[in-house]
Amino acid sequence: MARIESRFGSTSTALEVVEGIDLTGRRAVVTGASSGIGVETARALATAGAEVVLAVRDVAAGERTASDIARTSGRDDVTVARLDLADLASVDAFTAAWSGPLHVLVANAGVMDTPFGRTRQGFETQFGTNHLGHFALATGLHGALAAAGDARVVVVSSSGHAASPVVFDDLFFERRPYDPGLAYGQSKTANVLFAVEATRRWAADGVTANALMPGGIWTPLQRHWSPEQRAAAEEQARRAEGAGLFAMKTPEQGAATSVFLATAPEVAGIGGRYFEDCREAEVVDRLQGLHGVVPHALDPVAARRLWDVSQELVDTARAAA
Template sequence: MSEQKPIGSRFNAASTAHDVVAEMDLSGKTAVVTGGYSGLGIETTRALAGAGATVIVPARNGEKAQRTLAGIERVIIETMDLADPASVAAFANRMVANDTPISILVNSAGIMATPLARDADGHESQFATNHLGHFRLVAGLWPALLKAKGARVISVSSRGHQIAPVDFDDVDFTKRAYDKWQAYGQAKTANALFAVGLDRRGEQHGVRAFSLHPGVILTDLARHLSEDEINSFDVYDENGNRRVDPSRDLKSPEQGAATSVWAATRPELNGIGGVYCEDCEIALPQSQADGNKGVASWAMDVEAAERLWTLSEQLTGQLLDTRK
């Protein structure tokens, strides 16, 4: 795990995903982008494919994926439902059977502030989808990631991780009253801790992991929010138009995808991993950052990351073979 401090990136909050890869050639590389056909995922897919990568987009809704990704070259749409363990396993098995190295995995799919729901195993849906689904996916794709000999796994977290740590005594809200924002905060903290735990296991094999905050962008992710809740984010100006002001963390989708693409591709991050990023830069710890920027101590805690890893193995039955 690398030190949580900026490295002097030449990109910033206003940079777009295209800016990040403008002079890069990703020809011959294969990327997988979950959620790659909606919101920030589309822009992530567009940027990686535009730089020459073949981008595999696993989709629960194949028709929507075909429609939204139409016209983007080098994109392959596959079937997968992140909330269905059997579907995740089937997708991963197909990818591994193809014997194609996966150089980039961007775990961008997710849900936010949803009403209480549980998966087939009884796990709270935000934790199950945002974290456990991606944990299963990484475990299933592990042989393909190893084969790339230099893969990067990107976990799209959120500044929402600052809301709550992982409550290991009641991760599924069976003892405490359900709060959709506490559940979201817990899931986003889990995304960051997953990057810490994965990087600790992957570094010796050339697999590095990163987590990040993309910015505040109004996408389908907000579909469960009320009008008042959306307005509280100040995403609309006085004329009802979407506000884009990167200095206030209000970004366009193209800007919101930039940090994912930056972490997935930039050579200046070679030899680095396990860190949380924002605005195309490694973020400071929250205690050292301005305003509400930075990463909370509980989202970078190695002991918590190991505890989450053990819990995730127990809940999914998935183990990584990290023997050298």
């Protein structure tokens, strides 16, 4: 199975990716679209003609973003809806309010390296927000995605997936010391596994899902880092850039792969894969810097198990509400 390539690369921007693409009549939801790469993802989709819904926790910030996108894209149908992925009641309210087909769902929102905490339903914060919240959202919108006939689900993962597989025996760090990096890694692996299994289950409905690594970008995602962590990361990035091994991206560049997966003809009907720099990543035993995807993130057996476990967790939490 040949890897998907494209004419775009690490320096391409989201707006460059959609140049010549016409999304008129298509509807898109972007989670976490009030900051970081979510803003530029939504902007590019709107510029290409899509009706875009910014699904955000902070509605006021979302409204400011919507106004900015409307101004730059010329669209008057960029709207905002409240969505808190750390609360299944909020997720269910969002899906219940949706009507009509949905052509693109970009699962972009996330948290990283948070102190130990729990979501409203008691899930570990990073797994609960990054994976279970989006799992509930996508499954709740399955009917709308199927109604589109050719829908795409785009899941923002990370090179952090290499830090940990999904540890099914201790998803919420109840029997091992909490490690923010391992918790983040587990949640990002779960993002990729979701794309694998969603495609297996939903491709017959015309729905495919792919995951991606956006690249190294300074965004509010790093807000839980200590000043020392941030300084060390910046110094590491400077050294890597100086050696020609790596380059940090702007948010516009970081959004390019999400937008590529949401719109590019090259990935029509393609799902269950992991992309970086607007092309499919190589499967490697160990990442080359930030590049590549490790086998545990694409394991179809783990993907099926994760789906079943996730559905049970979500259903049990809803029943207890």
